[in-house]
Amino acid sequence: MRLEGKVAIVTGGAQGIGRSICETFAKEGAKVVAVDMSDLAYTCENVKGYILNVTNRPEVEQFAKNIVSEYGHIDILVNNAGITRDALIHKMTEDMWDAVINVNLKGVFNITQAVAPQMIEQKKGSIINIASVVGEYGNIGQSNYAATKAGVIALAKTWAKEFSRKGEAVRVNSVAPGYVNTEMMQTVPDKVLDPIRAKTMLGRLGEPQEIANAVLFLASDESSFVTGHNLSVNGGLRL
Structure with a gap:
């Protein structure tokens, strides 16, 4: 198993891509700490759920100490x-902007700042930021989201x-x-998704497991010579 004996923290682990990452890591032998704002119901004994607000610095700092x-x-x-919190820029409120920046960007900063010193002290570790195709190419109505996802790519390169x-x-x-194809996407009508499929070279949406497989590679020793890299897993999509 590729993650035998390793301890992994996964934020946003309640559903979708995060849940698939947690389950994949557990199957590969890791002890997984799944973090989210809501209850995390896992039947796998190798996954333990924690309710945590990544925007709350004192909570995050205490959480990291507790895990160690x-x-x-x-x-x-x-x-x-x-x-x-999507909207065209002239309709986007300050609250919508701040909410996305706080979770998607500041939250990444908070928990990495709390965890990284322990990894540096032990002289090894792997950190993976989940970005988005939107952070690479932009998207109408997602100024706040695109900014944060471009930001976490830049953070990964800087922290590397x-x-x-x-x-x-x-x-x-x-x-x-x-x-x-997460729970959220299943509520989107085909008239919206069909043009996306048409712009994707492989002609379909991705599956959470396909993203988890890419994250597993970067988390494992198989990628021991890979750092400062952004791995696009989008089926050939160009917005």
């Missing part, structure tokens, strides 16, 4: 938690440099999914 105390180390961090300055093998990468 309970498990002894943290080997993998997946920054997956994210929200959308910072966290290896003194020879530490702490790798930081990002994964940019295209449109994925």
